[in-house]
Amino acid sequence: MTDPDRQLHHKVDAVQQLVLRLEEGVGQVSLQVAGVGQRTEEVNSQLQLLARSFEEYVLKAERTANAQRAETRIGVIEAQIEHRFGHYKVVRRVARGMLQGFDVGLVSDETLRDVGEQLMVETPGYWLAPVLVALQAWLADDQATCERAVQEAFHRSPGRTSLFMALILRRQGRGESSLRWLRHYLAALDPSDLGREFAVILESVSQGAFGPAGIEMVQERLDQWRAQLLSDPAREQAQIQRWRSELEKYVGPPVADRYPRLVAVSPQWPQMDRVLSRAAAHEALINRYSAMAVEEPAARARIEDQVDDILDLLVTGFDEEELPLSRDLAENHAIVKHGGDLAAARRDLDTDLLALDKRHDYLTTQSESALNPDKLGVSRATQRMAVSSCHEWFAQAHAQYSRDYRTELPADVEAVFESDHNLAGVAFRLPRWTGSFTRPIEALERSLAEHWDRAGRPFVDSLAYNWQRNLIAPGAVVLVLLLCGFAQPIMLVAALLVGAVWGGVLWYQAQNQAAVQQQARDFLERAKVDSIQQLRGGAAELADWTTAFRQADGREAAVRAVVADLATAGSPATPYERRVAHAGTRTGA
Template sequence: MSDTDHGLHRKVERVESLVLRLEQGVGQVGVQVAHVGQRAEEANDRLQKLSQAFEDYVLKAERTANVQRSETRIGVVEGQIEHQFGHYKVVRRVATGMLQGFDLGLVSDDTLRDVGEQLMIETPRYWLAPVLVALRSWLADDQQQCERAVQEAFRRSPSRTSLFMALMLRRQGRVESSLRWLRHYLAALDPNGLGREFAVILESVSQGAFGPAGVEIVRERLEVWRAQLLGDEGREQAQVDRWRAEIERHAGPSSQQRFPRLAAVCPQWPQMDQALSKAAAHDSLIAKYSAMTAEEPAVRERLEDQVDDILDQLVTGYDEEELPLRRELAQHHAVVRNGGDLDAAQRDLGSDLLALDRRLDYLTIQSESALNPDKLGVTRATQRMAVSACHEWFGRAHATYSRDYRATLPADVEAVVETSHTPAGQAFRLPRWTGSFTRPIEELERSLAEHWDRAARPFIDSFAYKWGRNLIAPIAVVAVLLVCVGVMQNPAMLILPILVGGVWAAVLWWQSQNAAARQKEVEDALQLAKLDSVQQLRGAAAEVVDWSGTFRQADSREPAVRALIADLATAGNAPAPFERRVADARAGA
């Protein structure tokens, strides 16, 4: 009987050992699963970072290669321009010097003749070369040669020759002759395809270079062209779109760093951020165009100097033969300027190419003079005149711009909380909670806290020790032992079930304490997460108020922009500096 008791005792010990090992194994498996989950997340994060780093490296390498290729091509294209058209620069410099020689009389007739004839031979297709011969012939009073030279220049470039002669005669005080050339120039133009030199006409009008009569002739022609082109709604809309793009460039940066909590919890944040960014354009527009209207353009003391500046723009402009190479050069410069980003370079080049295109309609030249004066080589005075002429398009673009960003404002600003946590190595996901900031913040905080409590309670309770399930095995074992003791009718053997029950009770108590500690850890972690969510909500509500005030302040500047645009209508009507004076003493003789 003692052997039976001993064998039964060993079996009970083995069962207890197996139960303990099983529980330890289950615990180790849980820990390992948590570690595996954590390692998987870390591996996924590292893989994403590695993938992003590789993509960044590839992009950087590609852009670096683009920059290197463009820098190489810039040198090649500049060499081609210098080789093929470098002699054109000589002609341009000589033209300016010859005009100054008219005033100073320091250059001999023989020198002018030799230089003019030499450049005529070296540049057989360039329109300016025969113009130099004509100037020298005029100075020498050789009418027959002057006429032949003018005819040859006119054959090579009718528009530029006409404009040059109009300006040059105006410079010499030959008003009637200048106006005849000006009429001839304007009559031959097609408003649908004007050359780049037409920007010189706008410059001449803004500076009053042709005098009151010439300015009136140009204005009448421009009004006819404007009425003709505005009959095409597509052309007019294209100019409105151009001004809309100008306004868009004044939009402010994202304000996400200023309102981080709102950006984190509000699904309407992208629309709100965009609306605030666009509303910030009003102040920028006011600053730019107020400064333009307030600036007084520099005025030369002599009309001759003023006309010389305009003539410089005409003679130094690229010839049509140079445009393909100039266009390629502009493309490569845009790539280098944008760090090898081809898309950004193409966007940047979109406006640059306007200054390099062969032909533009009058409306486009007018808009480009207002928006990109440097690219067309016109002064601030011409820009102001062009802005004045374009104020209707500016106003329409600004009205639709303001209407559009206001239309994107959300009707309701909401907060959405939906987070994931891993307390004690176990994944917990808070179900989606949505609240509207139109409700009192106290009500929202209470609703979110209750939502947290409802969602977290079942998860926390799942960590409670399962006494009922864990007591089944020990109760069954102790009951079997008691039955065996009863069968053997040996009261001394009662010590065995008591001992087994006591050990097992100690094990269960230890397990329950561990479960209670783990449950408390999970509950504390989720409580902190709940408090953080509530604080985020409270901070987002405060940022909604700040955002609303900032947006109202930015948006309130819109009427000031409308008033400024209305003032721009008269900004280009200031008297030109030479409207009431003659070119020089010879004109009054």
Template sequence: MTDVDHVLRAQVRHINDLVLRLGEHVTVVSGQVSAVDARQAQTQDALRRLREDFLTFVQETQRANNVQRAETRIGVIKDELEHEFGHHKTVRRTAVGILQAFDIGLVSEQTVRAISEDLMLRTPRYWLAPVLVALASWASDEEDLCGRAVGEAFRRSPGRTSLFFALVLRRQGRTDVAVRWLRHFLNVQDPNRLGREFAVILESAAQGAFGGAGKELVRRRLTSWRGRMLTDGAAAGRQIGRWRAEVESLRTPSADAEFPRLAALSPDWPALDAVLSSARAHERLVEKYRTIMEREPLPEDRIEDAVDDILDRLVSTHDADELPLFRDLALNEAIVAAGGDLAHARSAADRDAAALEETLDYLTLQTTSALTPDSIGVSSATQRMAVAACRPFLSQAHDEFGLAYRGSIPADVRVTFGSSHTIGARTFDLPAWSGSFARPLEELQADLGAHWDAHGRPFVQSLGYQWQGTAAALAGTVLAILFVAGRIDLGFAVVTAVVVGAVWGLVLRIRFRRAAQAQRLAREHLEQAKQVSLRQLAEAAAELTDWHTAFRSAETFSSEARKFIAGLSAAGQAPAPFDSRTVTPPSGAVR
């Protein structure tokens, strides 16, 4: 029995050691699991940030590549333009130079003729080359050569040739003949298919380059065309669409930084942001076009100089063969200007695409003169006249723009909360909560607080130590010891059971205290998060009030914009700089 007792005691000590080591191992494993969970959460967060950084890097790389390709393409296009059409520049510079040379008499007729014939040989298909020959032969009184040169110029470009000689005759003071040429030009024009050179007519009317009679002739013809074309709803609709795009381009940037809490919490923020951005476009519209209409054109001291400027615009107009390259050039320049954003670049290029069409209808030409005067080479005086003429289109576009964004104001502004919190080795995901600012703020805060409590309380409880399973195992172990050892030595069995129970009780106590500590920390963390959410809800409500104030302030410019647009017609009736001016040809002028 002594030997048996000794063996049992040794086995009990061995079991006790195993229990203690098991408790230590459980504690170590529990710590390791917590560490693994924490590292996993950190890894997931790092992967998320890495993914966001990678996507940003890819987008920036793509845009940088787009810019680089566009810059390379711009260089190629300019080289191609220079190679294929560079000689046109020389002819253009020479055309007006010949007229000015005749004015001051510093260049001989032989020199002018030699230059014009040389350029004729170098540019066999360009309309302006035979025009130079005609000027040289006109100055030399070679009627037959002049007639043949004019005929060849007409064959290549009837419209530009007519305008060129009409302006030259006006420049020489032969107004009656110039007006006859102008009438002949207008009689053969189709208002639905006007050449790009027709922009010179608008420029001449704005400057009074053809005198009172010429301006009246142009005014009557344009009024007639306009009346006919306005009966075509599609033609008018296209212009309204372009003006609508112009008004929309004046929308202000996003107000995310101005209303950060509302932007972060409300799913209706994109609609609110778009509405405010649109409302603020009224002020920018008035500022932009008031500057255009109030800008006083600075006329040249002499009408001859003004006509020379118009001639420069005429001869500098791109030929049809050049237009595809210039359209490609415009798109690539837009890509560079947009920082590689292809969608934005194509949108910008499409807005200006009409200026690079081979033919335009009159209404489109007028709208292009108002919106992008530089693209077709007209002055600020012509732009003012075109803006005034486009007043009905702008007015309707402005009204449609206002109706559209006001109709998109959200009837109910919502706010949502749903967040994830890492607490020790566990993650708490607050289920999505949604509320409406149509309810009082106090109700929303109470509802949000109850939502936090309803979902936070079970999470905290889940962190408590689940002692029932461990207690059952302990009870089973104690009973087993009493049953096995009690059959040999009841006293020893009781002692052994007490020791094992005490050890396991210590383990249970440690685990219970650790779980209670985790619960306390989780409760504090969730309470802080709840208070942050309640504060953010109040901030979002305050920002919504500020948004309404900002919207009402922006809307006050809507009526001002309507009044300004209504007054554009009168603003466009200013007299042209040279309406009543006459030309005194210089002594060296051609006959």
């Protein structure tokens, strides 16, 4: 071999080594690019998870701060209530003790007079203080002082004083005097602007505390008010809406964790979740009200005990000047109860705070007695009677509630598949596929599989080795060498060597690309199988959801039956006609 041939041979070998190393580098770069694509997806997922975690942390920190501020505020408000109205508690406790003194006679008139006069001085403006003076004067048969004290109490709070005297006289067996005070109280009332003490009237009716004549008088007046107020459709609609707001409290929790595949594939899931949660309210309503419909609240053995309970309700209830702080306290307690979630606390309070308003119309008082008995201080018997009076609003609100969530039922439940993938550094996007679950599942699976095949085939084909493009450069080099071979025969040998080397390199590249192509084919096949399994699982969960909804929605008729039972469950208790303690030893009032 001549020196030029040897030199050419060495150069060809060097070129071949360079080409092989270049090809290895290209293969490594391809693998690295694929790895980078996969890691990019992992990083994106981790970033999304981190973002969600950070948002949850911020939300949790914000709610914790809200709860802490509310706890601090609760302490401040309670201190303000104690400072401004703590002396009211003393008067109320003394009032209850003095009532007991009517029966047992263990406290001297002097002690009662001193206590009453002291509290009269210490609590200026409070209606109950002169009432205590009147009670002491009554015990001492001091009619003049009793009348002056009653007039002063009436001046401070006509409504509460009238009710108090009506109840005291009823307790002491002075039926006619009790009815005069009761008639005086009712005549002065505006049914569209009732104070909180009117809840005592409902309590008295439910307990039969005023006797048959008193119940008849009150019931006649209540019927007149009801007819008068219901002549305004807006007032009735307000009560229906109030009951509708109450029904919203019984909406069940989200159920997405029970149907994960359906959540993943169906865009209609948010509607379905709301509908099922709202249908679940029927069972909660049945549990809440069915016992009330059949129970018979036990009456107290003595009229004195019954009236004492009602008097306690009257004297211990919030006065109007206490209500702003009481509302503020309730708001902060709700924030603490819901762990600092202001929205949840507001939803809870939107209805509950109504019971802490100063004035209501008669219809609202009935609804609040039914829905917020604890905040008005009325008994279970009064709540039961109020629910019975409100059963028409309850029924209409429930019918609207059921109608509204049923209208949210999606007309068609669909499955949607659309996804992005990164394979060997090349992006693949599955075009959107939509199928209706009204079709047989076999047809849906077949359609989805064909969709994957149609979308994946061009992508896999695009990864095939392009012989035509990759042959241009080596072909041109070989052609040049061949042309030079006419002048120098050694160039023909070089052309053959270069062609062989380039042919080996191209074959190696083609094999690598074929492997990449097969990987893409296998990946798309697995993704197709996974999608079909998700579709199948979504169809199965849709069947479970349908069963659960039908069962929950089917309880709507049972709620209507309970409401119908409540309509006849609120008759007033049997009135007492027993002789009362020391009835013959008291003076008139």
